[in-house]
Amino acid sequence: xxxxxxxxxxxxxxxxxxxxxxxxxxxxxxxxxxxxxxxxxxxxxxxxxxxxxxxxxxxxxxxxxxxxxxxxxxxxxxxxxxxxxxxxxxxxxxxxxxxxxxxxxxxxxxxxxxxxxxxxxxxxxxxxxx
Amino acid sequence: xxxxxxxxxxxxxxxxxxxxxxxxxxxxxxxxxxxxxxxxxxxxxxxxxxxxxxxxxxxxxxxxxxxxxxxxxxxxxxxxx
Amino acid sequence: xxxxxxxxxxxxxxxxxxxxxxxxxxxxxxxxxxxxxxxxxxxxxxxxxxxxxxxxxxxxxxxxxxxxxxxxxxxxxxxxxxxxxxxxxxxxxxxxxxxxxxxxxxxxxxxxxxxxxxxxxxxxxxxxxxxxxxxxxxxxxxxxxxxxxxxxxxxxxxxxxxxxxxxxxxxxxxxxxxxxxxxxxxxxxxxxxxxxxxxxxxxxxxxxxxxxxxxxxxxxxxxxxxxxxxxxxxxxxxxxxxxxxx
Numbered sequence: 001x002x003x004x005x006x007x008x009x010x011x012x013x014x015x016x017x018x019x020x021x022x023x024x025x026x027x028x029x030x031x032x033x034x035x036x037x038x039x040x041x042x043x044x045x046x047x048x049x050x051x052x053x054x055x056x057x058x059x060x061x062x063x064x065x066x067x068x069x070x071x072x073x074x075x076x077x078x079x080x081x082x083x084x085x086x087x088x089x090x091x092x093x094x095x096x097x098x099x100x101x102x103x104x105x106x107x108x109x110x111x112x113x114x115x116x117x118x119x120x121x122x123x124x125x126x127x128x129x130x
Numbered sequence: 131x132x133x134x135x136x137x138x139x140x141x142x143x144x145x146x147x148x149x150x151x152x153x154x155x156x157x158x159x160x161x162x163x164x165x166x167x168x169x170x171x172x173x174x175x176x177x178x179x180x181x182x183x184x185x186x187x188x189x190x191x192x193x194x195x196x197x198x199x200x201x202x203x204x205x206x207x208x209x210x211x
Numbered sequence: 212x213x214x215x216x217x218x219x220x221x222x223x224x225x226x227x228x229x230x231x232x233x234x235x236x237x238x239x240x241x242x243x244x245x246x247x248x249x250x251x252x253x254x255x256x257x258x259x260x261x262x263x264x265x266x267x268x269x270x271x272x273x274x275x276x277x278x279x280x281x282x283x284x285x286x287x288x289x290x291x292x293x294x295x296x297x298x299x300x301x302x303x304x305x306x307x308x309x310x311x312x313x314x315x316x317x318x319x320x321x322x323x324x325x326x327x328x329x330x331x332x333x334x335x336x337x338x339x340x341x342x343x344x345x346x347x348x349x350x351x352x353x354x355x356x357x358x359x360x361x362x363x364x365x366x367x368x369x370x371x372x373x374x375x376x377x378x379x380x381x382x383x384x385x386x387x388x389x390x391x392x393x394x395x396x397x398x399x400x401x402x403x404x405x406x407x408x409x410x411x412x413x414x415x416x417x418x419x420x421x422x423x424x425x426x427x428x429x430x431x432x433x434x435x436x437x438x439x440x441x442x443x444x445x446x447x448x449x450x451x452x453x454x455x456x457x
Contacts, residue, residue, distance in 0.1 A: 001240070007233035008134045009240045014225045014232070015141045019148050022221070026152035032210040034157055034202060038164055041195060042148045045171055048183075049141075055248070056178045058134075058240035064179045066342060067256045067266035075253055083179045084248035085268035092182055092273065093284040096346045096434060099190050100291040103441050106202050107295040113206045114449075120211055145225075146218065153214050181342035182269045185334055189350040194438060197357050201445045 001058070009058065016053070019046045033109045033119040037102065044098050048091045055087030137177045143170040155210050161199045168192050251276060264412045265339040265420035273344065274426045278404040282393060285430065289386055292437045296379070299444045301452040312362050320362035327355040335431035339420035345427040349434025356439045360446050368443070378440040385433030392425045 023046065026039025056062075065085035067078055109119055116124050144167045151163035168191035175183045232238050244252070254261040255271040263271030273281050335348025359368055368374075396405040410421035 003233055005131065005134060006236065006239075007229055008138045010232040010238045011138050011225065011229035012134075012141050013238050014229050015138075015145045018221055018225050019145050022145075022149050022152055030152065030210070032157070034199070034206060035152070035160065035210055037202075038157075038160055038199065039152055041191070042151065042164065042167065045168065045187075045191065046144075046148075049171055049174060049178075052175060052178050052180050052183065054241065056240075057242050057244065059242050062179055064181050064342065065252060065268040067252075067268070070256055070266060072257070075257065078252055079244065079249060082244075082252055082268075084245055085251055085272055086245075086248050088180045088182055089269045089272035089277065090280075091180075092186055092269065092344075092346055093281055095183065095186050095190055096350055097284050097288050097291070099194060099350070100288045100437070102195070103198060103438075104291040104295050106198055107298045107441075107445070109202060110205055110445075110449075111298050119206045142222075145221075149218050149221070150214070182344065182347060185343055185347035186350050189347070189354055193354040193357065194350065194442075197361070197442070198445065201442075205449050 005058070012053065016046055016050055031121050033112065033121065037105055037109065040105070041098075041102060044094075048094055051087045051091050051094075055084035057081075057083055133177050137174055140170045140173040140177070143167070144174070157203050157208055157210055158200070161196055161203070164199075165192055165196050168195070262407060263420065263423070264407050264418075265423050267339055267341065267344075269342070270338050270344050270423055270427070271420075273346075274423050275404075275406045275421075278393070278406075278426075282389070282404065285386065285389060285433070288434070288437065292382070292441060295441050296444065299452075303447055304451045316362050320358050324355045324358050327351060327358070331355070331431070331435070335427050336424070338427040339423040340418065345430025346434060348427070348431045350438070352431065352435030353438035353442070357442050360442060365443065365446055373439070373443075375440055375443045378436045378443060381436035382433050382440060385429045385431070385436065388429035389426060389433065392422055392429065 020043060023039045023043040027036050027043065030036060030039065059081065061081045062083060063078070063081045065078070065082045065088070067074055069077070112124065113119050116127060118124060147163045147167040147170065151160045151167060154160040154163060168187070172184055172188050172192075175187055251268050251272055255263050255268045256266045263275035265271045265275075331348045331351035331354075333348075334343035334351055335345055338344030338348065356368060356373060393404045396409045397403055399409055401409045404422075406421040406423070410425075411419070412421055413419065
């Protein structure tokens with residue numbers, strides 16, 4: 001593996017780590033609940049991309065995990081160049097179910113706005129958990 | 131080699147636009163930046179040979195998620211204080 | 212701009228550390244398959260007793276090898292949507308008439324909605340042959356009513372037959388179908404969520420991959436209708452909700 005390829009791979013991993021840190025800052029420090037939800041989705045997407053990244057194989061002829069020829073030689077060809085299918089199967093449910101959970105969080109934010117007339121955590125904290 | 135370069139560029143776009151989305155005070159603009167980040171990640175998923183995930187991810191995070199947040203912002207107010 | 216300085220700092224740090232890591236060789240990219248992934252790739256179509264009967268490794272893992280995972284994930288989906296619907300269980304005062312968008316937008320939306328419906332059905336029904344499946348098709352399906360909702364109004368969606376109650380019924384039918392498909396092998400002397408010897412691999416000379424196509428179709432209905440039900444509720448303006456009298 002050449003130095004440039006290694007640099008690009010390390011760059012991708014570190015950029016994703018930086019995105020995770022930025023979104024953690026957004027979840028912890030921004031006062032607005034909607035902004036927290038946006039940061040939470042970015043965190044989830046980046047985590048999913050991380051999982052896919054470690055199922056990838058850095059080889060030149062690379063293919064998605066779908067069998068094209070239904071024979072023994074087709075399976076050998078697939079094993080030579082296909083990426084790992086297991087992370088993809090885990091992430092596909094994580095994306096759709098994560099979206100359903102995000103919808104639930106959004107409805108909770110609307111409910112908080114109905115009760116407290118605000119989505120700012122500092123305003124809501126004044127009510128002291130009532 | 132070239133697919134690795136495009137992957138690095140799309141992840142870089144994702145990093146820049148998620149930073150912009152989180153520091154933006156206008157929430158509608160933040161949703162827009164977040165959608166651009168989602169498109170960049172969809173390209174990254176495609177380059178990482180995950181066509182299954184691209185199909186779900188584009189529909190979820192560009193369509194449904196943006197619409198959900200726009201409805202949410204209409205109900206709760208546009209500007210972050 | 213106050214915001215550009217930290218961003219440039221982050222980018223510079225990422226580039227410098229990436230160069231340092233590359234010269235030291237800290238992060239190496241994987242080039243080999245893991246044993247578990249290799250097993251699934253070998254066995255998914257032609258693997259004797261271990262075969263799922265589908266050339267698509269992701270769908271076979273999703274609904275056959277790790278089917279119980281997906282079943283419980285679907286129950287999480289069910290609970291999240293039910294929770295969202297319960298928070299909005301108010302009476303709705305009927306809207307006077309919402310403002311509609313221009314003729315161009317409405318015409319384009321009509322065409323696009325029909326095309327999205329066709330594409331999503333194609334994604335879901337070919338899920339066991341090509342990339343796609345119930346989750347992907349269902350989330351594409353939910354975009355079509357969403358477009359109609361934004362470009363026209365909630366009223367038009369309801370008069371053309373997609374009311375909130377009907378969306379919930381379709382979603383329940385999909386979930387019921389998944390549950391029945393999972394429990395059916397028990398009555399025929401198999402295990403729970405068993406796929407191949409119980410369900411036929413070919414129906415009328417077409418590869419249907421046993422139970423995978425049934426799971427895909429039911430999950431397609433459940434996900435699409437579940438998201439649609441939520442959007443029918445969240446699109447109502449806040450002032451149109453009426454508190455129920457106690």
